[in-house]
Amino acid sequence: MSLSIYGIDLAKHSFSIHGEDEQGKILIHKTITRSKVLSTFANIPPAIVGMEACGASHYWARELTKLGHTVRIMASKYVTPFRTGAKNDLNDAVAICVAVTRPSTRFVKIKSPDQQAILLLHRARDNWVHERTALLNQLRAMLAEFGIIAPKGRHAIQKAIPEALEDAENQLPDLARAILSDSYEHLLNINKRIADQERCFDMLVSRSHNAQKIMKVAGIGPITATAVIASIGKGEQFDKGRDFAAWLGLVPSQYSTGGKPRLGRITKKGDKYxxxxxVHGARAVISAIGNKTDRLSLWCKNLVERRGFKRAIVALAAKNARIIWSLLSNGTEYQPI
Incomplete structure (x- = not known):
């Protein structure tokens, strides 16, 4: 049975909806308020509903799915080519209605509330890490203003700040000491918050067999494992491991014409986090190879010699992505090579 197609342009307070039946007849073309979205779709027979990926898209996808609709979330880049006329919400809804029917459109898997909660934990930790880095740089600059050169590295400067505060001969004014002391206390609080969040990752891993399974892959720790599980689930949205690596932007960009393939740097598309x-996990693995003689270490050493350190890192990261997809999709256990 053919289903009607609806495109909905999401916002905070006003939502534009465009719907067509299987013959292309317009069923609805209007903007409604947030409070009327669910009641409007509750009176619509089961249909295909398309929407752009955004902050609230997973919430609305779950709510509309409860009403019996088939919801498909897509990136905005798939919608833009089908927009005609001026850029406004109703025209966006029309473009979404067209894009959702195209066979080349790739859709985002709807996340559960638990998956979104885990990703919130990741975003919060990432924010605290960025704030800590900025604060450390600021503290180093503050000390440099008074001729005190702190060593590089997070742990080194965290040790240098109390020493500078306790040194009575470094000619630091009382006001500067107070500011540095207050900033240092804030730094300790940030460290505590990050440590608490990392303990949450360990707790999440202890409850997830899939996370424990992919942590057996070299370079994958609790943070990466939980982020992968929360982002892709079991990876059913990808046909093969290379598709997952391509979604992460770990495959070469291509500019080919006239039968001449040209491969460049990695695309850096998809999920940057x-x-x-x-990549950081792969860097840690390759940096710690030393005199190891297992197959993976030998493969990495050979790659470093042939292609260089940085290319080897990206190659191992892409390899790990394909392995992770295979473990999650096929339900197999990791067997070290």
């Missing part, structure tokens, strides 16, 4: 975690 996950890609960063995988």
């Amino acid at each position: 996950l890609r960063t975690l995988l």
Whole structure:
């Protein structure tokens, strides 16, 4: 049975809806308030509803699914080519209605509330880490204003600040000491918050068999494991491991024409946060190879010799992404090579 198609342009307070039946006849084309969204779709027979990925899209997707509709979330880049006329909410809804029917459109898997909660934990930790880095740089600059050069590295400067405050001969004014002391206390509070959040990751891993399974892969820790599980679930939205690596932007960009393939740097498309975690994990693995003689270490050493350190890191990150997808999708256990 053919289903009607609806496109909804999400916002905070006003929502634009455009709907067509299987013959292309317009069923609805108007803007409604937030309070009327669910009541409007409750009176619509089961249909395909498309929407752009945004902050509230997963919430509305879950609510509309409860009403019997088939909801499809897509990135805005798939909608833009089908927008005609001026850029406004109703025209966006029309474009979404068209894009949701195209076979080339890729859709975002709807996340559960638990998955979103885990990702909130990741975003909060990432925010605190950025704030800590900025504060450390500020503290180093403050000390430099009075001729005190702090060493590089987080732990080194955290040790240097109390020493500078206790040194009575470094000619730090009382006001400067008070400001540095207050900033240092704030730094300790941030460290505590980050440590608490990292304990939450350990707790989440202890409750997830899939997270424990992918942590057996070299370079994958609790933070990366929980981020992957919360982002892709079991990876059913990808046909193969390379699709997952491509979604993360870990495959070469292509500019080919006339039968001449040209591959460049990695695309850096998709989820930047996950890609960063995988790359940092791969860097840690390759940096600690030393004199190891297992197959993975030998493979990494050979790659570093042939292609260089940074390319080897990206190659290992892409390899880990494909392995993770295989473990989650096929339900198998990791077997070290």
